[in-house]
Amino acid sequence: MNGACLKTEKSQHLLKLAEEVTPAGVHSPVRAFGAVGGCPRFIERGEGAYLFDVDGNRYLDFCSSWGPLILGHAAPDVVAAVKEQVDRGMTFGASTELEYKLAQFIVSRIEAIDKIRFVSSGTEAVMSAVRLARGFTGRDMILKFEGCYHGHSDHLLVRAGSGLVTFGQPASAGVPGDITKNTAVLPLDDEEALQEFFKEHGDKLAAVIIEGIPANNGLLIQRHDYMRLLRALTEQHGALLILDEVITGFRVGFGGAAEYYGLRPDLITYGKIIGGGMPVGAFGGRADIMDHIAPLGPVYQAGTLSGNPVAMTAGLATLKKLTTDNVYAEMEDRNRRFVSKITERLTSSIVNIAGVASIFWILFQRDIPRSASAIAPDGINHYNRMHKRMLEAGIYLPPSGYEVCFLSTAHTDEMLDDAAETIERIIGEEAHEWA
Ligand SMILES: *Cc1c(COP(=O)(O)O)cnc(C)c1O
Secondary structure, X not given: OOOOOOOOHHHHHHHHHHHHHOHHHXXXXXXXXXXXXXXXXXXXXXXXXXXXXXXXXXXXXXXXXXXXXXXXXXXXXXXXXXXXXXXXXXXXOOOOHHHHHHHHHHHOOOOOOOEEEEEOOHHHHHHHHHHHHHHHHOOOEEEEEXXXXXXXXXXXXXXXXXXXXXXXXXXXXXXXXXXXOOEEXXXXXXXXXXXXXXXXXXXXXXXXXEEOOOOOOOOOOOOHHHHHHHHHHHHHHOOEEEEXXXXXXXXXXXXXXXXHHOOOOOEEEEOHHHHOOOOOEEEEEOHHHHOOEOXXXXXXXXXXXXXXXXXXXXXXXXXXXXXXXXXXXXXXXXXXXXHHHHHHHOOOOXXXXXXXXXXXXXXXXXXXXXXXXXXXXXXXXXXXXXXXXXXXXXXXXXXXXXXXXXOOOOOOHHHHHHHHHHHHHXXXXXXXXXX
């Protein structure tokens, strides 16, 4: 592959045009390939496990649109259902049976969810769940963890500071300190810090929010004991536990991380997979909490396109498929085989792969981290340098070393065997340059 460069002329041309009318030419920042360099590909179509760009290049896709595409691109069942629905109209701004069907499908299968409400993104789901937790408890303070991403609402764009606990340092310009002053940030995987925090602030805390399995800043799989302690402390202090399952929901098993940890959160937020590729988010949980939402209760929340019929159809077709056969067990097996194949043959280099269910994360350090500060920035830089070569070899990895990879049901053993060989070869070739 050395020296062989894919044609990217059309992508480059489109990027130039897009840059004239859109900041950096992209509608979500990481798509600009800022971390990895090279030309962001403009995609023409997807099919199963493959992406095709406008220059006619084909890539085995491990980004899966950042998680939603658990059935792969243009999954036939989902596409057929959506096509049928589109003919009946795109939105009504009134209730449909489809909303009920998707809600009922989830409520009847997810233990912690008595009632659910649909929104249009993960950000919106989390924002609404936090407002609900505050309205329900009558408290303002929330706790989040360093390395967890919960969308881009103001209250959650908060940076970890130098101390163990920090409050309210905005992580973005345009977020007033006044808005984030009620958001505390703790490191993950630190029981002592958690206990200290609850001793001092527990009774003022509306909610703790944590990703089901943190997967937005590397894959930081938490220990069961830690999650159990979090549940126990929130219960003792009357704070709600919000499990942000926007990635993990319907991904690490149908029951998400709640099932994985054997945990019953008070509220769960969804996004990504729940819309089957369409923009859907949701929040749900205990009925007594959910009934505080307008119009039953005093916590306001609304959405013009919430419960959109086409999106509900895509979501329902996707979730139905996920409850058939051995979908999760098979993806997990394939992932495990794939990951061990790469790591077994690269014993001399420091490549490591963290994996859970159908998620994997390639990292370049010996120990698999459980907290943000345990991630080696050098390793991330190494990934970023490697990204371009993977792309040229037809492997589409997420364009940042902090992002995780997702398998879909469309990734076959044969595809993964080929990819393992390519990845192993490229990492092997790069390793001596780096070591
Ligand atoms: C993607 C993500 C969000 C935000 O969802 P959007 O649909 O991008 O707004 C929130 N929380 C987690 C855990 C996510 O992975």
